[in-house]
Amino acid sequence: MLNLIWLNQSTIDFALLITGILISGVLFYVSFVSILEKEYRAARVSFLLSVILFIPLIFIYIYDFQFKEIVSNILLAFIVLPSLLLFLPIRPKVNGGFQIPKQKHDERDVMFSRNELKPETENFNIYYSNNPDKKDLDDKFREKPGLMSSVSTMYHPFSFASAHANLEVIETLKPIVDGIVNEQKINVNASEISNYIKIWSKKLGAHSVGITELKDYHLYSHKGRGDLYAKEINNKHKYAIAITIEMDHEMIQTAPKGPVVMESTQQYLNSGTIATQIAYFIRNLGYSARAHIDGNYELICPLVARDASLGEIGRMGLLMTPKLGPRVRIAVVTSDIPLIVSKPKDLTSIIDFCGICKKCADICPSRSISFNDRDNVDGVLRWKINSESCFTYWCTSGTDCGRCMAVCPYSHPNNFMHNFIRWGINNSYIFRRFALYMDDLFYGRKPKSGNLPSWIDI
Numbered sequence: 295m296l297n298l299i300w301l302n303q304s305t306i307d308f309a310l311l312i313t314g315i316l317i318s319g320v321l322f323y324v325s326f327v328s329i330l331e332k333e334y335r336a337a338r339v340s341f342l343l344s345v346i347l348f349i350p351l352i353f354i355y356i357y358d359f360q361f362k363e364i365v366s367n368i369l370l371a372f373i374v375l376p377s378l379l380l381f382l383p384i385r386p387k388v389n390g391g392f393q394i395p396k397q398k399h400d401e402r403d404v405m406f407s408r409n410e411l412k413p414e415t416e417n418f419n420i421y422y423s424n425n426p427d428k429k430d431l432d433d434k435f436r437e438k439p440g441l442m443s444s445v446s447t448m449y450h451p452f453s454f455a456s457a458h459a460n461l462e463v464i465e466t467l468k469p470i471v472d473g474i475v476n477e478q479k480i481n482v483n484a485s486e487i488s489n490y491i492k493i494w495s496k497k498l499g500a501h502s503v504g505i506t507e508l509k510d511y512h513l514y515s516h517k518g519r520g521d522l523y524a525k526e527i528n529n530k531h532k533y534a535i536a537i538t539i540e541m542d543h544e545m546i547q548t549a550p551k552g553p554v555v556m557e558s559t560q561q562y563l564n565s566g567t568i569a570t571q572i573a574y575f576i577r578n579l580g581y582s583a584r585a586h587i588d589g590n591y592e593l594i595c596p597l598v599a600r601d602a603s604l605g606e607i608g609r610m611g612l613l614m615t616p617k618l619g620p621r622v623r624i625a626v627v628t629s630d631i632p633l634i635v636s637k638p639k640d641l642t643s644i645i646d647f648c649g650i651c652k653k654c655a656d657i658c659p660s661r662s663i664s665f666n667d668r669d670n671v672d673g674v675l676r677w678k679i680n681s682e683s684c685f686t687y688w689c690t691s692g693t694d695c696g697r698c699m700a701v702c703p704y705s706h707p708n709n710f711m712h713n714f715i716r717w718g719i720n721n722s723y724i725f726r727r728f729a730l731y732m733d734d735l736f737y738g739r740k741p742k743s744g745n746l747p748s749w750i751d752i
């Protein structure tokens with residue numbers, strides 16, 4: 295048996311040379327990609343590792359010394375066996391994987407809704423007399439300069455003005471999220487029209503599109519924003535189409551500086567535009583449809599997107615997509631047009647990874663993200679962030695912060711190198727632990743906020 299795995303000297307010399315070339319080649323590639331991504335720490339670390347790991351292997355290949363055969367065999371075993379182990383599909387079941395909420399949420403409790411309440415108004419007085427426990431918490435964010443304020447700590451005139459421009463254009467979409475349905479109904483094939491909507495949405499700029507049945511727990515119980523404040527939500531559509539849009543990696547890396555709010559509002563606008571177009575399209579075919587976009591939702595987009603197989607809900611309480619992590623914005627279209635729902639995917643590896651990672655919790659400037667395991671919140675196992683302290687930080691910085699999103703190991707760019715690592719994370723319990731260690735080594739446990747792109751820094 296030993297003879298089968300114990301290699302003679304010439305064979306092992308060759309095996310070590312090939313292994314050294316492979317390892318160094320991969321690390322050179324990582325270094326090169328990292329330079330393109332402006333991840334200079336990762337570039338330095340991978341370059342150094344490529345040299346450090348190559349030297350002993352080439353030394354053994356070139357020089358003869360006592361016990362060379364034994365040392366060579368042990369060294370090769372130490373490299374090859376753990377590498378093989380990393381790629382075995384070891385996936386123990388994640389306890390309490392897919393969770394279904396037991397009750398509806400009220401949009402009036404969302405921080406954006408509470409932020410819109412003006413002191414001394416009827417809605418303000420009613421809300422805080424019904425929720426006295428929230429009054430002191432909300433007074434704290436009201437003492438701060440506020441989102442996109444010119445006296446906030448991250449104030450930047452150009453990026454804030456761009457974000458305002460994005461929000462003003464989104465305002466023009468709000469009245470047209472719903473509308474008149476064409477009286478002439480065109481018969482459609484559910485499979486064909488689902489495919490049409492998915493491909494067209496991607497051509498319009500969507501990153502991923504999924505379809506689910508609309509469930510009661512997707513919907514808010516009451517509106518919390520705009521003219522319909524406090525109105526009970528009564529959406530009877532059968533299906534929901536979830537659309538994600540990628541947020542630019544370089545812009546998000548600057549978090550919590552101005553470009554992050556510029557980028558998030560931009561992608562709220564882009565996702566909202568696509569959803570509004572799709573809703574119009576469906577109404578033109580003779581079926582009811584409503585777009586759910588920033589500031590005008592009837593439902594909780596991350597939950598719909600999760601059920602449409604686009605991701606899982608992670609430690610930050612956001613949708614974590616398999617290829618971009620939380621670095622997406624979501625819009626939804628609900629409709630009664632016949633559709634085919636997306637096949638369920640097992641993405642509980644995301645929950646397992648969030649369980650060990652905690653990088654977002656470590657970096658959060660307001661300590662709003664839990665370090666603990668998922669907790670039972672209203673009958674559902676999940677992580678709940680402290681939305682009051684998070685929003686108070688937003689009202690101090692003037693931006694929507696995004697430090698947690700910027701450092702998340704899932705947020706790296708959507709390219710071959712990072713997709714391979716994300717594949718490994720999904721494939722293996724062991725790879726996940728190794729990938730987290732490497733992410734800390736290459737990018738740092740608490741990476742610094744990126745510089746403003748030169749075209750914005752004027």
Ligand code: SF4
Pocket residue numbers: 608609610619647648649651652653654655698701702703704
């Ligand atoms: S940073 Fe880590 S713990 Fe936080 S959401 Fe991302 S993967 Fe999960």
Ligand code: SF4
Pocket residue numbers: 657658659660661662663679683684685687688694695696697698699
């Ligand atoms: S957005 Fe900022 S303050 Fe809020 S949870 Fe993330 S890191 Fe913390």
